[in-house]
Amino acid sequence: MPYPPHFLFGVANADHQVEAHDPEREDVWDLWERSQNLTPRKQAVDFWNRYPEDIDRAAELGCQIFRFSIAWARVQPGRDKWDESAIQHYRELAEYIRGKGMKVMITLVHFTWPVWLEREGGLIGPHFPDRFADYGEKMARELGDLADYWITFNEPTQLVYGFIKPWWQNRYYMPPGLPEGTGASGEAEAIGKLVHNLFSAHARARVRIKGLHPEAKVGSNPLVTGFPPWLQHILDNQAHSRWLLKATYRFSMAEPLISGKGKVDLVIGGITHESHANLSFSDPYLTSGKAILVRNDNTIFSLADLEHTTAGYVGPAADRALASTHLPEECQLRAFASYEEGRTALLEGSICALYGDEMFLYPPQLPAQSRFRLLKNGITREAHTIGMPLGHNGLLSLLNRVIATFNCEEYGACAPDRPEQAVGKPLQPLSLGDFFANDSRPGHKRLIDGEGLRRIRRRGRLKVGIHADAPGICPGCPEEGVEVGLVRQVAQKIFNDPDKIEFVPLDANKPLRVLETKASPLNRLWRFAGAAGLIANSNWWYLGIRGKLPETLCPEEAHQAQDFVGLDYYWGLPTSRILQFNRLVEAGEGRFLNAPVWPEGLGHALRRYHRWFPEQEILIVENGSVPLADGLTRGEYLKAHLAEVEKACAEGVPVSAYFLWSLTSNREWGHPFNDQTDFGLYHVALETDPDLKREPTPEVEFYRNYIAEKLGREAFTPPQSDEHPVHPDENEPT
Incomplete structure (x- = not known):
């Protein structure tokens, strides 16, 4: 048997993705989802109240370890305020896990932090390392006797996307965002502060935790993308402070490499952010379904x-x-x-x-x-946007200004959810700093013309590709509707004349093809270069722990500051498919159906980290898939990746644990819930089932039998109904 005797199989989840929204204990992602018109978590799977039945299911799978995260905003709702009842809840959760014979892994930050912390500077504020160390110490004092492993920051390498906005879109991927007008050098400066703070905070929290519990194992789990070893070696050797500035510039420069001319300037009608990976999109103007x-x-x-x-x-x-x-x-x-x-x-x-x-x-x-x-x-529920070629940021800014004040209700349509109560006006802020300040990007700031907008003005009319069934375009519906009304306001803004428009009715099957330009392939390559510089250099976390980064990025206190090597692995590209890099970008934007699957990349990562840290155990903290990715079912995906884990163990790589992500369906960070974003072994119809029933997928039986086979024991046979009692917590809002 290739697995070592004490190998641990487990499952994992995260607070914001599975716990119900608590309006009195909001975190930065709650604000981000609301202000950016993203899908809110709502009740999620109500893990706060229903954790016993989910932990029961994990035990029935044969798991020996369960990973959960603490909602920092729940346990510390104010700078000097701790919620002892919330802390007690997490203690009871950990006790329940232990009572089922499983070890406990606790994550301190899984992409979320309190709003009060963000108001004082957040992750790049000067006080953040000590704030985090205080939080880690408090949790260790209250829960440390129950925790076997601690994760300080989940996927710290991903947090950079809250401080760097790609040139091909007008939004940050995650909170907090930076104010409008922040250039590449400003973003690089923010990322430099972030990286330094993360290393310092991690190191200081580890010292505090181990001071209370010397036997505690503390580490992190950066997201690793699989690349051929030859390419990864080159990238690792180039990871230094100049790389950071260069990668930031290529990722966030304000214009495309070449400005091309499509058949139309923009496309409207039935367009969503998920429609196409190689275009830019406006803010949503309409919610429909x-x-x-x-x-x-x-x-x-x-x-x-x-x-x-x-x-x-x-x-x-x-x-x-x-x-x-x-x-x-x-x-x-x-x-x-x-x-x-x-x-x-x-x-x-x-x-x-x-x-x-x-x-x-x-x-x-x-x-x-x-x-x-x-x-x-x-x-x-779909948020409709306007599509245009990559990088035409002048036109994009103008569209967003018009959308911010456009009244869909005049046309009998439903406007997107807006943060009126929090912001005071129906505008989308670019960053949480703007959110707090009641400022917004579409407001008073000067409009910067790009080449695309200047070309439209020279032409004297706006060329609009529009859904052929849009009211006002469709012969059977001559009265103008929301799409025509909106673009007339755009023309008014550009020409001071709402009639200077040339409408081009489009086939509903492929409406975005008219936006392709001769420059599109070159701009896609430029986009590839920008994204590659950040995604492919995700090893910076462990390079820092090894002492291979400059002191300005990783202080000496963080060198070797870990007790195990953790990693998350989902997707990768071998040499033969390296030019399909854009599929990794799509996965980053929540389109996992086309994400590139390369199981061998996991094996390469395990061997690489064993060479780097030969004395430390390695834990695969997350690995999993949606029902179908890259033509492989979830079951096929799991078999292939677990085979790589077995192979590495047989070669002597000290892999000690494998966590499948995730036990149940969950909220995927603002993305709409569907098959493209459902990683759950147990499916939960988040949008349609008020009872949130856990339905086993075929992979439940596979994982249960796999664990039993590898551990040499008989698999658990579930009851026919697969029903579990609910154990509500009276303090949790629903």
Whole structure:
């Protein structure tokens, strides 16, 4: 058996992703989701109240270790204030894990921190290392007798994306963001402060924890992306302070390498951030979702009535797949080129229902609206944006200024959720600093023209690609709707004339193709260079621990300041696929369906870290997949990666634990919940099931049997109902 005798199999989760939102104990991600129009966590899977049943499931899998994280904002709601009841809750959670025969790993910061801390400077503030050390000491004092392993910072290498904004988009990936006008040098300075603070905070917290519990094992788990060893060796040798500035510049420079001309300047109508990886997108202007339309005079009143009937849908193959999940299995599907054509077929009786986006399916401006009714709406929630070529930031800024003051309700549409109560006005701040200051990017600041905006002015008209079914464009719906109204305001802003527009109706199947320019391939390569400089250099955490970074980035107190080597591994690219780097960028943006799977990259990482730290155990703190990634099912993904772990162990690499991410479905940092973002062994329908029932996926049986086989024992046989009691905590809001 290749696994060592005391090898640990486990599962993991994180506070913000599984605990219900508490309005009295908000963290920076709660503010970020609200201010950036991202998907909020809401109740998540309510792990705060339902942890016993989830821990029971982990024990039934055969796990010997369970990883959870503490919500810093819950246990320390103020600078000098501790919530003893919240601390007691986490103690009871750890005790329950131990009572089930599992070891405990506690994460102190899993991408979140208190709002009060951000107000005083956050992660780059001068007091952060000591604030974090105080927090770590308090948790060790209260929970240290129950914890076997401590993670200080989950994926510290990812935190840089809260301080650096790529040139091809107008938003930061995560909080806190930096104020508008911050250039590449300012971002590099912020990242320098961040990296230094993280190392100092980690080292000081470790000293405090081990001062109370000398046997405690303290470390971190940077996210590792798999690259060929030859490339990783080159990148590691170049990781120094000049690399930081160069990588930041390539990642965040204000314009594309070459400004190209597409067939239109922008595309509007049915466009979401998930639509395309190689374009820029505005702030959302409209919230809509999928719906099902039927005739007003038919006898269909429930989804069950659509069994053994034919329903239509509009859009590409992906929309057919989506429709098939929302309609009865026995319902036949028929494709239509437009909503107008689909509604005609519905009136003629050749189909019984039509599935699609509500704003085009059943717009308020539709003359024949009384002949239809919605059987079901709100099936999904999608924020619609405007697409344009990469890097045209002048036009992008102008669009966002118009969107900030545009009133969708005048057209019978639903505006996106806005942080009015927190900000005082319906504008999207670029950073949490702007959020706190009631400032915003779309407001008073001077508009900077880019080449794209200057070209539009010289031409004398705005060329707009627009969904052919948009009200005001569609022949059957001549009254202008929200899309036409919005671009008229854009034209007014540019030319002081709302009519200086050339509309180009677009096929719903591939509306963004018209934005491709001759320069697009070159700009994608430039984007590749920018992203590669940061993603591929994610080894900087362990280079610092080894003492291989300058003192300005990693102080001496952090050298060798760890008791184990932790890592997270999900995706990678071998030499033969290295030019597919953009797929890693897509994964970073929450499109995991196309994420590149390379199990051998995990094996390379394990061997590399064993060479770097030959005396320390290695823990795979996260590894897992969505149901389907890169053509592999989750089960195939797990088998391939666990085979690499076995191989490394057989070679003498001291791997001591493997944590599968994650036990249940969870919230994926503001991304919409769907199959592309669901890493759970137990599926939970977060948006549609008020009971949050845990449904086992096929991989539950695989992981249970795998653990039993490798540990040489009989697998647990679950009861038929797979039901577990709920143990609510009366102090937790729901």
